[in-house]
Amino acid sequence: MKVGIFFGGPSREREISFAGGRTVYDNLDKALFEAVPVFVDSLGNFIRLDWQYIYKGTIRDFYPPVEALPESEHGLQIYLESLGELSIEEQDKIIAKAGKRLQPNEFKQYFDFAFLALHGPYGEDGSIQGLLEWYHIPYSGSGILPSAIGIDKAAQKELLKQNGFATPGYSLIKYSDWADHSKRESIFEQLVAQLGLPLVLKAPHQGSSIGISIVKEKDFTTFETGVDRSFFTKTIYKSQWLAMGEEKQLTSIKQLVDIREGIGMPVLLQDGSIIYHPEELFNHINHTFSSSATDSITLTNVEHEQQVLVEAFIQGKEFSCIVVQDEQGQPIALPPTEIVKGNEMFDYRSKYLPGLSRKITPINLPVEQIQQIRKDCSKLFKDFGFNVYARLDGFITETGDIFLNDPNTTSGMLPSSFFFHQAAEIGLNPSQFLTYIIRTSVAERLKTGKDTVKLTRLLQKLDKSIQEQQAHRxxxxxxxxxxxxxxxxxxxxxxxxxxxxxxxxxxxxxxxxxxxxxxxxxxxxxxxxxxxxxxxxxxxxxxxxxxxxxKGGKPHPVLAQITExxxxxxxxxxxxxxxxxxxxxxxxxxxxxxxxxxxxxxxxxxxxxxxxxxxxxxxxxxxxxxxxxxITINKYETNEILAKHGVPVAKHAMALKEDWMQDKEAFFQGIEAAFPYPFIAKPADDGCSSAVKKIKNRQELAAFSHLIFREMEELDTECARTLSLGFKEEFPNKAGFLVETLISRNGAKHFLEITGGLLTKYDPDGTVNYEIFEASEALAEGEVLSLEEKFLAGEGQNITPARYAADPVRRQKISDKVKEDLRRVAQILNIEGYARIDAFVRVLENDEVETIIIEVNSLPGMTPATCIFHQTAINGYKPYDFIDRILQYGVERTKMKGQL
Structure with missing residues (x-):
């Protein structure tokens, strides 16, 4: 069966949709389905995407393509909508760089079924569902009406009340009322009197906790900021802006135009004009404040909400529950998951950044209460007319009251999402759960009485394929x-x-x-x-x-029942x-x-x-x-061997615990004499950016040494604060650490950090042949590349291939030199299978190249978002193909040794 996977879209959740679409594309059972990637851009165009682009880190890394981007002095990244009003011809040129435009009446030529990984407005609100029904394409999940209900938080409130569900007190703020500044304080006073504190502010048509704030105290300024956030409007004050300086102003603009946590682009000015590009906005703000007496500028997104939902705050455990249908159409609530948050709100970052929240399945409650949550979720699923599956969120208070809110007809589909996490509790892996979704969705569309013969045949064919596949497992x-x-x-x-x-x-x-x-x-x-x-x-x-x-533990009784x-x-x-x-x-x-x-x-x-x-x-x-x-596990030994072979590496030395314990002052002075501040300190035998820190002064060196040489497992809070350690950031305990000079531009024309992957195979004569991929350029937000930037979808920016030069011919010439340097490193260290080599590259005036090696990873991270998959895609390998080649090499090596 050909399955068109719809992902991306115009909504603020498009990056999560993009990453979720990639998950579906990779995990569809290849014995049953042929995946057809249908990228939806922010103007609503449907594009049969060239598969290589699926493995980019973010949408902005490939769309709009570089050729379509206007000059941007500060290199600000944009989505398609920031190019302004585009003609159909201009859109077609852009689309042709990424794939082939599909018209809805052509869908049938390319796929039999549409798998919807779109989120938010246009994706979960019945819009795409209605379009697909018009063109007779069966699709996943709920139909038009339940989707329309599922997107509208305000409408849900009334339906929850009508169907006997407990729901917190709520009220609505209309945009027209909010626009009248004289009414704002009285609105706040009325809401506090009506609902009490804290207040929860929500943008009623957004998912992924976008546009949500909690107002804990009777503070009008906090309330005003929160409501503006939910309306996607922002006032910039002249005094604050001018006090920032250019660097902080640029950071502020990046946050402002972020579609997840800011207001996004394009923006509407008070005079009714529209600004499309962040660079244009940056210049407009500076020009306005420098050339007029205006003391503030108010910006509003062109797709702002018309009302804000305000709810009374519920104190209790937060949970999420996936409900699925069995083959008789009856709902089965999977085990509810408790969300333990690092902060008060399960916001966008908490949902998708590792370590900021924790999922406990099933929720830690008495069995009776878990079963009551499941019962309520199943009832809501039926009462709202949901189909196939839904994700229902809620709270349970200490007194056992259950409040359901924000039912979603499409769940996030990242590998670690609730969607797969809970399905695993009944034994379905992601590939099997996706098969279940498709099969159940076809059966559900059949119930509408449309295309009965066609859908019956599709269902029969799929059932036969599933049976045959089981027989050949x-x-x-x-x-x-x-x-x-x-x-x-x-x-x-x-x-x-x-x-x-x-x-x-x-x-x-x-x-x-x-x-x-x-x-x-x-x-x-x-x-x-x-x-x-x-x-x-x-x-x-x-x-x-x-x-x-x-220790003899048994499955949780609720899990045992659900499994049955x-x-x-x-x-x-x-x-x-x-x-x-x-x-x-x-x-x-x-x-x-x-x-x-x-x-x-x-x-x-x-x-x-x-x-x-x-x-x-x-x-x-x-x-x-x-x-x-x-050798490669030890960065010090790797540096020593490479240096002996004439490969450029940073000046380096080991700092040992025994010297630190003997005389701390002499220990610090010895490092300072050899390595002027700032320098890099890191464990010699850990990777993944673990405890890699830029040390700028004695205080930071002392804190780093204290933490890495500590006797206790716990981290000293003062030292952690000195080093600005992130929430739940781990710091290993070692007997020594590596000190390296900070690699700098050093007068180079162009200077960048890269990470390059490689793959090996055997030539007919048994020698190892190295295939070196185009390296990725790594852009760090902070002082060093973080764990999230390396491995999390939608975080960080890895530009593949690396931008060594603007001219394509020169870029490739420099790239080939870098690849030769990486090949030599791999040969010196006798690397096999695959690896990732991190380096800094200096491009000098005459295009001479210096490749300074930072570290070698013999088993690089293979998370879905890692940039090695961007690199392999350029050489024609999908992630599965790459993994297959790696395994083949291992088997051949064992055979060559006569061991198989």
Missing amino acids: HDKIRVGVIMGGYSSERHISVESGRNIYEKLSSSTKYEPLPIFLTGSNESHRLYTIPINVMLKDNADDIKEKVHYFE EAESITRKYTGSTLQEPQRISYEQLKNLTDAVFIALHGRPGEDGALQAELEKLYIPYNGSGIRSSQ
Whole structure:
């Protein structure tokens, strides 16, 4: 069946939709479906996207294309709407750079079914659903009416009350009333009297918690700012603007035009004129404040809300519950997940940035209360006429009152979202759950009485394919995907491992088995884990669950009941039931698998220890061999070897705990004598930006040393504050750290940080051939590239290929020189399989190139958003193809050694 995946769109949630569409594209079962990517741009054009662009970090990295971008003095990134009013011809030129324009009447030529990964207005409100029905295309999820209800928070309030659901007190602020400044304070007074404090302010047609604020105290200024935020309007004051200086003004503009947390573009001025481009806005603000007596400028997004929903605050546990339909059309509420937040509000960042919130499934409550939540969610699903699946959010108070709010007909589809997290509790992996969604959606569209014969045949054909696929499950190559570990990189390892598992599970060639590794350097402990444990929030949650079952723990009674209720679904799509985690030895691993994919980062995994265990038993594995791994795990040793071969590296030295303990002052003075501030301090044997800090003074050096050499597990709060450590940021405990000079421009014409990937294969004569990819240019928001910027969808900016020069011929010539430098590094270190090499590049006046190596990762991060997939796409490899090549190399290496 050809499945058109609709993603992107005009809404403020387009980046999450883009990342979710990529998840669906990668995870659709390749034995059942052919995925057709349909990117929807912010003007509503439908584009059959060239697949390479699916693996870009954000929409703005490829659309609008570079050729269509106007000159921007400050390099401000834009979406299509910032190009102003475009003619159809101008739009066609832009679209042709990314793919092929599709007209709705052509949809049938390209796909049989539309999978909707669109969010917010136009995607969840019945608009796209109505269009697809008009053109006789079956689609996923709810129909037109429930979608229209699901997007409108204000309309939902009335329906909740009419159907007997508890709902907090609420009121609406009309935009026309808010525009009259004389009414604002009385509006605030009336709302406080009516609803009490705190007040929750919501933009009623937005998802992903966009445009939400909480007003805790009787403070009119905070309230005014919050309401403006929900209306997507902002007043800029002359005194504050001029006090900032240009750098802070630019930062402020970037925040202002952010579609998620700012007001977005284009903006309407008070005189009725419209500004489209952020650069134009920046210049307008500066010109207005410098040339007139105006003391403020009010900007409003051209698609602002017409009213703001104000609710009374509910104190209680927050939860989210996915409800699905069985084959008889009856709702089954999956186990509700408790959202434990780092701050008061489950906002956009808390939803999508790792570590800012935690998901606990099922919610930590007595069984009766969990069942009541499920019962209420199932009732709401029926009362609102939802179909196939929905995500229902709510609160439960200490007295057991349940408040449901914000039902969503489309859930976020990132790999770690509630959508997959809860489906795993009945044993469905992401690929199987997507098959369930498609099959159930076709059956639901059949109920409308439209296209009955066509839809019946489509359903019969799909059912037959599902049965045939189950019959051939055991013909596949078994791959153990080892994830987790016990280092500060364990959470990224789990993200990588899950991504590898999901890519392999949707293939026709491999049958992956998730393996969780924990323990210590002295003793590795391996466990096979079921899908519901693998999709827990992070490595620590997985470890906790594994140990719970190891001690004889039983499945939660609610989970046991849900598993029983959903047995018909589970058996149809998996052919089996959930198993408990089992501890295994390396010998048992050999019997369970044909090959292993190591998705670990740092120690263990990249240090050769695990490779040694696998080689003893002749188990094929990915990545470099034992000796090469032992070298590259140690950044100091890597630097030493490369320097001996004449490869440029930063000046470096090890700072040791024993010297620090003996004489702290001499320790600090010794470093300061060799390395002038600022310099870089980092662990010598950890990756993923863990504890990499730019040290600018003695106070920061002392704080860094104290934290890394500490005896206790807890971090000293004063030292953490000195180093500006982020919320829940981990800091490893080591006996030494690496000090390096800060690599700077040093007079170069062009200077940039890059990360370059590579892949190896065997030539016919058995020699290793290196395929070096086009490197990505890494742009850091802070002093060093953060974990989120490296690995999280929609965060950070990796420009692939790197911008070495504006002229394409010169750019390629410089790129080829850099690639040769990276190839030489790989050969010196005897890297195999694949790797990522980070470096700084100086382009000198005569286009001479200096490539200064920072570090080598022998098992680079393989999360969905990592830039190595942007690079492989240029060479024609989809992520699955890349992973397949990596595994093939490992198998061939074992064969060449005569071990298979």
